[in-house]
Amino acid sequence: MAAPVVMPKLGLTMTAGAVAQWNVGEGEHVDLGQVIVEVMTEKITYQVETPAAGVLLKVVVPEGEEVPVGALIGVVGEQGEDISALLAGSAGAVVAAAGGDGAAPTSSAAPAQVAASSAGAGGARVPASPAARKLAEELGMDLAGIQGSGPGGRVTLDDVTRAAESAAMVPTAPQVTSSEVVAALPAEPAGDAGLRPSTEVPYSGMRRAIGERMATSWTVSPMVTHHARADVHELRQLLAQVNEGRASREKISVTAAVVMAAARALREVPRLNASLTGDTIRLWDEINVGVAVALDDGLIVPVVRQADTKTLGEISREVGTLARRARGNKLTPDDVTGGTFTVSSLGSYGSVDWFTPIINQPEAAILGVGRIVDEVLALDGQPAVRPTMGLSLTFDHRVVDGGPVAEWLKTLLDCLEHPLQMLV
Numbered sequence: 001m002a003a004p005v006v007m008p009k010l011g012l013t014m015t016a017g018a019v020a021q022w023n024v025g026e027g028e029h030v031d032l033g034q035v036i037v038e039v040m041t042e043k044i045t046y047q048v049e050t051p052a053a054g055v056l057l058k059v060v061v062p063e064g065e066e067v068p069v070g071a072l073i074g075v076v077g078e079q080g081e082d083i084s085a086l087l088a089g090s091a092g093a094v095v096a097a098a099g100g101d102g103a104a105p106t107s108s109a110a111p112a113q114v115a116a117s118s119a120g121a122g123g124a125r126v127p128a129s130p131a132a133r134k135l136a137e138e139l140g141m142d143l144a145g146i147q148g149s150g151p152g153g154r155v156t157l158d159d160v161t162r163a164a165e166s167a168a169m170v171p172t173a174p175q176v177t178s179s180e181v182v183a184a185l186p187a188e189p190a191g192d193a194g195l196r197p198s199t200e201v202p203y204s205g206m207r208r209a210i211g212e213r214m215a216t217s218w219t220v221s222p223m224v225t226h227h228a229r230a231d232v233h234e235l236r237q238l239l240a241q242v243n244e245g246r247a248s249r250e251k252i253s254v255t256a257a258v259v260m261a262a263a264r265a266l267r268e269v270p271r272l273n274a275s276l277t278g279d280t281i282r283l284w285d286e287i288n289v290g291v292a293v294a295l296d297d298g299l300i301v302p303v304v305r306q307a308d309t310k311t312l313g314e315i316s317r318e319v320g321t322l323a324r325r326a327r328g329n330k331l332t333p334d335d336v337t338g339g340t341f342t343v344s345s346l347g348s349y350g351s352v353d354w355f356t357p358i359i360n361q362p363e364a365a366i367l368g369v370g371r372i373v374d375e376v377l378a379l380d381g382q383p384a385v386r387p388t389m390g391l392s393l394t395f396d397h398r399v400v401d402g403g404p405v406a407e408w409l410k411t412l413l414d415c416l417e418h419p420l421q422m423l424v
Contacts, residue, residue, distance in 0.1 A: 002077030002086055003052035007039060007061075009069040010046055011333030017041050018066040018129070019073055020205040024056050030076060037074060038205070043336035044300060045206045047329060055079050058087065064204070066129060066154070128155035135160045135216050137362075140278025157212050161219070206298040217361045224402070225368075225394040227354045228409050230416040232372060233386045238419050242312075254389075255291065255345050256316035258369055261415035262343055263287050263307035264422050269408040271400050273340050275362040281399055290339035290360060291319055293326040300326050301360060303339040312423060345369035353390040364399040367412075368392035389416070 007017050020040040030036055036050040050056075054076045061073040075083050126143040128136070132155045136143050139160070146163045148155035203211070217223075235257055243251040266273040266287045274283045287308040290301040302322035304315060325331050342360045346352040350371050357368035370390030377386045391412070395405050415422040 002057065002075050002081050002083045003050075003054070004072050004086060005036060005048065005051065005074035005076060007067050007069050007071045007073055008046065008048060010041065010044070011335070011337070014041055014069055014333045016066055016068045017046075019061045019063050020045055021063055022056075022059055022074075026056055026059055027079075028056055030054065030056055036076070039073075040205060040209060041333050043209075043333055044331050045329070050076050052076050057081065057083055060087070066127065126155060127153060129157060132157045132160045135164075135220075137277065139164050139220065157216070206295070206300075210298050213361070214358050217359050221359055221361065222397045223356075223359060223394050224397050224405075225356045225392055226402070226405055226409060228391045228393075228413060229375075229388045230391060230413050231377065231386050232389045232416055235416055235419045236372075236387055250317075252312055252316045253319065254347065254372070255343070255369070256312060256319050257416070257419065258345065258367070259289050259291060259304060259307055259319065259343055260310075260312050260315050261412050261419075261422060262341060262367055263289055264415050265408050265411040266341055267308045268411045269404055271404040272365045272395065272408050274364040274399050275340065276364065276396065276399050277362050284340045286338075286340065288338050288340045290336075290342040290363075291322065292342060292344035293323050295327060300331065300336060301339060301342055302326055302331055302335045303337070305338065339363065342366040343369065347371045347389065354392045357392060357394050359394055359396055363396075365393060365395040365405070368394070 010017075017039045018041075020038040022037050023035055024030055030050045030053065032051075032053040033049050035047040036056065037048045039046050039048055055078065056074060057077050057079075058075040059073075060075065061067050061071070067073065072086070075086055077083060126146075127148065128143050133143065135141075135157060136146070136155075141160065141163065143155055143160075146155050146159050147153075149159050201207075232254075235254070239252055239254065239257065246252075266289075270283055273287055274281055276282075286306055288303050288305045289307040290303045292299055292301050302325070304310070304318050304322070307315060310318070322331070322335065325335070339360065341363055342357075342365075344357045344366060345368075346355060347369050348371075353370045353373070355368050355370065357366045359366050368391070370392070372387050372389045374385050375388045376383050377388070378384075379386070391409070393405060393409055
């Protein structure tokens with residue numbers, strides 16, 4: 001009997017997903033439990049296993065297309081099996097799954113977000129890419145009023161950007177003529193010396209989702225970055241004492257200490273614990289700190305919820321657990337939504353002192369953490385070698401000005417340089 005492959009619901013807030021990649025083609029054999037397709041939300045890519053052994057009889061939803069949760073995306077069965085009834089019933093199921101006004105339910109554990117209208121005439125869901133839907137939400141635009149240029153009238157990120165530019169909501173990039181582009185290109189090597197790529201990697205899946213989100217953030221937000229350095233001599237001593245005798249997997253990490261310090265600073269200076277959606281700046285009561293985790297093919301930001309209420313040990317264990325789940329592709333949308341502030345650390349690579357992190361929209365700020373290096377500092381008028389950590393805070397100047405940001409950084413430095421104070 002034919003078995004349907006449907007778009008899974010991976011979390012409380014998920015209402016739709018896109019097919020990122022089919023791992024098998026129509027007519028190919030699959031074993032029970034084999035990963036047959038990868039689906040993607042705005043935040044994560046998830047591997048879907050086949051519900052039965054047999055043959056992939058039909059790819060209902062091609063790669064790159066978004067459908068509601070529960071919609072039929074493929075069919076597995078025996079070769080030659082009649083699946084017409086299953087396919088005929090899938091259209092009604094899609095409409096039912098996309099019913100209402102298309103608004104995502106709000107998780108009780110995450111701050112409520114204001115969603116852009118995704119319903120067209122008669123309440124039908126407007127087809128749109130996840131990135132396009134996110135940008136429309138951030139700009140307060142109605143998807144129903146945007147002409148889609150994608151397959152089947154699907155609204156793309158470019159469609160939203162063009163609509164925003166025409167409404168003077170987003171500054172347009174300077175126009176460059178084709179002759180200027182040609183003039184700027186390097187001369188082509190003569191003869192057989194032309195460059196040929198040895199490997200071509202599709203710009204799709206998580207890489208494309210990250211690229212679109214970063215481009216959107218860079219376009220809509222006037223970003224400013226403040227840099228500082230923290231003397232972490234006392235922090236190193238504290239962590240050495242706390243971690244003495246602990247198993248390697250249980251050790252308290254520097255990242256956990258930074259998350260705790262950031263949460264305490266957000267509690268003291270709540271102006272940075274905010275987001276801008278449309279015409280509204282929201283100051284969140286919950287302090288949910290996202291921690292960027294590097295993967296082989298991209299970056300993901302799981303969230304430590306209510307970080308200001310947790311102990312250093314609790315934060316360290318949660319950060320470690322979320323990182324392991326991220327690298328094992330086991331995160332759900334609920335793990336990566338509801339963040340109010342983000343920490344991105346490159347310190348473990350040992351090569352970066354300061355950098356300019358890009359804001360995780362619609363948050364107001366993101367903290368970049370560099371490596372720890374020994375420097376000569378003046379202490380009580382005498383030179384001393386101390387370990388210092390580079391810190392880079394990028395903030396959205398639409399939401400907050402330099403004064404509160406400097407105050408927040410000062411609070412963060414106090415927590416990191418005198419860590420016992422933030423533990424009591």
